[in-house]
Amino acid sequence: MRYVVSFLMAFVVAFLAGKVLIPLLRRLKAGQGVKEYGPAWHNSKQNTPTMGGLMFIVGITVTVLTVGWQDIAAGSYGALLVLAFALVFGAIGFFDDFMKVKYHHGDGLSAGMKFLLQLAAAIVYTLLLRRFGYLSFDLYIPFVNLTIDLPEWLYMVFAAFVMVGTVNAVNLTDGIDGLATGVTMPVSLFFLAVSVLWGATELSVFSAALFGGLCAFLIYNFHPAKVFMGDTGSLFLGGVVCGMAFALDIPLLLILVGIIYIAETLSDIIQVTYFKLTHGKRIFRMAPLHHHLELGGWSEVKLFAVFTLITLAACLLAYFGLINRYPF
Template identity: 55%
Template sequence: RFGYVTPSLYIPFWNVNIPMSEPLYFLFCSFAVVSTVNAVNLTDGVDGLASGTSIPVCVFFGAVTFLWGEQYTTLGIFASALAGGLLGFLLYNYNPAKVFMGDTGSLFLGGAIVGMALMTNMPLIILVLGFLFVLEALSDVIQVAYFKLSHGKRVFKMAPFHHHLELGGWSGKKWSEKQLFALFTGISVLCAVISFVGIYNRYGF
């Protein structure tokens, strides 16, 4: 079983469900799908980065769906299989990469992540669980908007954010691809732990 979707917005950490009309919830979910898919795609700019940051996300969904019981069993299997597949892929995608994910892989991955969030009826968890994806997308939006409004000036050396760090950031310290992988994967693990704490009281566990 893949779970269920109801037109209500679950607020992590507060354990509150806010009812929404079906049309409004549909629009919200559509925005969540488009933004998450593109955010994950933007993250795939350094060897192993999209894979490394997505594995903790999949492990999170696998863990909570198994704990929630039979209604989410199939979704838990899917999340666990995706985490395992990404781990195997990472062996060849880690710097120096022998195999690349490409747009097809990263767009699928983004779709899978937002799909799991919707099927567990908590799309807002992506703001915490997928913090790095949000950061990558926001940095790109901010860069483009500021460039146009300031007639050619930039906030970041290059967007999305991982390229900004790669080029030295504001401090001038350049990050290697392996350092970026370690940093982003570590932050993703931390975000997964924080997210688990945020939904700990949901469904009685």
């Protein structure tokens, strides 16, 4: 099975990349900047290298362009489109990380600049998926097996909103050791299962490579982390997650498989909104949700385990939400 080879290759390449990249990042003093409003004990992470997401980015890219080459040569461009889309976000994240490291503070590119770049990438990607036949402008409703016809302009607005929102939600989840990595691993397996059911070989190769790259990265990223993925990695992962969901034409299932991403984002939005409306009062001890639970006594390892298991359960439920669309 090619996706087994894909998993193994991405794992090995990403793991070996870590052996080279982590010492290099340390020599370059590419340490993580800690934001002033984060938990006080996160200050100890200040000098941990960032931009480690390059490990799994390299592993996935090499795998897709080698194991997946026969699909590309045969005219199946799904994996290549997802990869290119995710690499655009990874490049945005890399520049953001570079700015943080260069100027030694926790903020990089302005929010407005990142939003415009992400919006442009989402629009172009949606049009390309449509051009190569991976996407219709119909919205599939899982569980009830219904399809809603949407006007093209409305679907474009929907797609842009979901893509930009998903990318930033994944980025927000990357706040403690291993969390974004662990939460995205079950999501990659979900996409692998759906790709195999659909017969989308090129996307199954990509999904397996994603899982392999994340498994290797987790060796370095599990608490206590030797390296952080940075915005380089988290924005890339966000691009992969929404990119795969749209390439498989199942974007609404992001509500389930991305349940942790959504919870993290909603907690942040609720906190900020309530703080402004009440002139300083808070609902959560700290936002996003993982910081609230940290301050409540949860360890980083417990958060990793619980959030990953919740995502796994949600992915299983989402899988069965397709029971009327795909033959099991």
